[in-house]
């Protein structure tokens with residue numbers, strides 16, 4: 001994971017950062033993609049919740065993952081939904097390597113939209129939102145592809 | 148004990164206001180038009196109405212025109228004396244409001260429930276291209292913050308429309324099953340062909356495969372014609388207790404079964420199966436509550452907020468196997484008015500207008516009552532059983548209606 005400045009940063013609608021979600025939205029400052037993890041059975045939980053969905057354990061703590069993931073599905077968006085967030089851009093749902101079903105919606109950056117495919121390996125990269133300590137977790141083609 | 152309470156419910160009347168682009172009319176007036184139309188259609192008077200149900204309720208911040216009236220406005224405008232009422236959007240899709248009404252009459256809380264849904268998105272959104280969720284109510288400015296799982300984990304990524312979310316489900320279906328845009332096109336082409344026979348449909352010009360393939364891309368694989376058309380309009384449905392339905396004007400349409408299940412996570416991006424959506428569970432539940440089978444259904448009115456959702460409903464309801472929807476609709480013959488399973492006979496929401504789920508149920512009733520005019524399905528007799536379904540993503544509900552006693 002590299003906290004690299006990305007070209008052409010779009011206008012983003014930012015999340016409301018709370019005590020519950022700060023580990024996810026702000027962990028990028030330290031190049032970390034963090035999720036809550038159950039202290040008892042080690043299940044990652046996302047979005048954050050005050051209970052483990054597997055064992056109903058009530059103690060969960062933020063923990064970084066590798067940031068490596070696979071694209072489950074994506075779309076190339078062409079419509080200007082948000083002024084300042086100019087299409088085309090890729091919206092994807094990625095699954096984090098550490099746990100089947102641990103997934104999030106994101107953008108695929110650092111490559112041509114036409115080069116994106118389902119099953120493609122990607123890695124987290126963070127965009128400094130410049131407000132509220134937020135670093136947006138985005139994904140780019142996995143470093144293995146560059147080798 | 149296996150209670151199937153919805154069999155105690157019947158649809159006895161339907162109503163609809165004017166439907167169109169930018170009508171510029173008071174949405175409550177549209178609602179009252181539809182409600183009075185439905186009461187009259189049932190042969191009832193407003194004094195008979197003792198229940199009121201709606202989706203999504205009177206106010207949905209950040210979604211201009213998404214709702215035109217809530218329970219309170221209609222209750223008061225018509226000075227109804229209600230024994231039961233319910234409005235909201237945390238439901239199994241838009242038809243959840245009608246299912247609630249079925250449950251209310253089955254449990255004796257009400258006798259005749261007026262259900263309604265009003266949209267005025269065309270007027271409220273004004274000119275220009277469709278805007279993202281929340282944009283216009285502050286999300287386009289730097290001060291706005293996205294809250295709640297649906298908004299918080301989608302809007303920061305520019306995924307500010309269900310078009311983007313559902314395009315990803317379509318892409319997964321394309322990937323898993325080899326579905327192609329030329330196949331998906333048939334949902335839009337069929338809708339347009341049917342709309343040409345419906346004087347109330349908003350888009351009635353002919354549409355060719357070339358028109359579809361050359362249309363402006365919205366979010367791949369969805370082009371403009373894969374996305375429904377925002378309109379102004381209101382739809383009303385009367386749900387009556389079966390024994391009380393005997394006194395109404397028309398043949399009551401028995402509610403044979405409903406499906407409301409959601410067994411996966413209630414989330415646009417966390418639902419386990421990205422290509423079936425919540426429709427899977429709702430449809431499976433419906434068939435567990437009836438002896439009827441998909442082959443008994445004469446007409447299907449399946450939500451097409453985006454074309455792919457109708458394809459997914461066809462699969463979920465078992466008109467074809469999961470994954471075979473693309474092949475099933477290829478060429479369009481099977482879903483045409485004279486096909487195996489006539490689909491979205493009024494033009495769907497794609498060409499008929501986005502009445503948001505209630506229009507699908509309304510049309511199912513139109514077809515069972517033989518009121519479809521030029522678009523009426525005859526095989527050669529009128530269809531006896533219809534399915535109406537609404538919702539996509541983590542929202543889904545469906546109803547099976549029968550005109551047979």
Ligand SMILES: [Zn+2]
Pocket residue numbers: 038039040041042043052053054055056057
């Ligand atoms: Zn646990």
